Amino acid sequence: MTIAVCPGSFDPLTLGHLDIVRRARSLFDEVVLGVARNSSKSALLSAEQRVEIARAALAVSPGLEDVRVEIVPGLLVDFCRDVGAVAVVKGLRGGADFDAELPMALMNRHLVGVETVFVPGDPALAHIASSLVKDVARFGGPVDDLVPAGVGDLVRQALADRAARAARADGPAQQGTPTTEGTGR
Numbered sequence: 648m649t650i651a652v653c654p655g656s657f658d659p660l661t662l663g664h665l666d667i668v669r670r671a672r673s674l675f676d677e678v679v680l681g682v683a684r685n686s687s688k689s690a691l692l693s694a695e696q697r698v699e700i701a702r703a704a705l706a707v708s709p710g711l712e713d714v715r716v717e718i719v720p721g722l723l724v725d726f727c728r729d730v731g732a733v734a735v736v737k738g739l740r741g742g743a744d745f746d747a748e749l750p751m752a753l754m755n756r757h758l759v760g761v762e763t764v765f766v767p768g769d770p771a772l773a774h775i776a777s778s779l780v781k782d783v784a785r786f787g788g789p790v791d792d793l794v795p796a797g798v799g800d801l802v803r804q805a806l807a808d809r810a811a812r813a814a815r816a817d818g819p820a821q822q823g824t825p826t827t828e829g830t831g832r
Contacts, residue, residue: 651675651734651764652727654719656685657697659798660704661780663772667738668705668714670766679730680705681719691781691805694718704795724759735763740773781806 653668657680672678682697684690692700701716719726727735735755737748745765752763775793784790784802791799 648676649734650677650679650730650732651736652679652681652723652730652732653736654681654683654723654726656683656688656690656777657701658688658690658692658777659780659794659802660697660700661772661775661777661794663738663740663768663775665704665708665711665795666769666772667736667766669708669711671736671764672711672714674736674764675734677713677715678736679715679717679732681717681723681726683719683723691802691809696801696805700795700798700801703797707796722758724755724761727755727761728759732761735761737763737765738768739765740768740776 651671651674653664653671655664657664668678668680680701682694682701684694690697695718698716698718705711705714705716715730717726717730723735726732735752737744737752739745739748748763748765752765755761755763780790780793781802783793784799785806789799790802793799794802
């Protein structure tokens with residue numbers, strides 16, 4: 648039985664991600680969607696929320712109901728070894744994705760021998776990126792046709808919560824409280 652891991656931060660999960668998982672599922676006996684914590688990114692959604700979103704989306708996606716969803720607790724190669732994966736599957740939207748993914752693929756192979764399979768993204772979904780979904784949602788744009796059902800609402804709520812926390816953290820000085828600046832005091 649061949650097992651592959653589809654890793655990513657999935658912050659949030661998009662229709663492009665589901666397309667890659669669907670295609671990976673057609674190539675391997677089992678697929679594990681690995682929700683990673685990316686130390687170079689500040690996640691909007693918690694890892695637990697991202698796992699919940701992925702499980703819900705896969706449960707209603709024909710042919711993907713058996714895809715496991717787990718958190719990647721550390722190095723991807725250790726996770727692959729733990730789940731018995733022979734491959735990592737990554738989607739590529741264009742050349743920039745390949746340039747970013749190739750060094751990681753080579754390092755993963757160097758560390759434990761796991762191969763990376765690159766799957767070209769569906770051109771109809773190539774414009775969808777989690778970061779763009781968040782940017783569009785942040786400014787009130789429509790994102791529901793880019794993500795699984797219900798995810799747009801979760802993103803908008805998380806953005807509103809983050810904005811409210813930031814406003815509270817700024818305190819009264821940022822909200823128009825008079826200062827002594829320019830009064831000669």
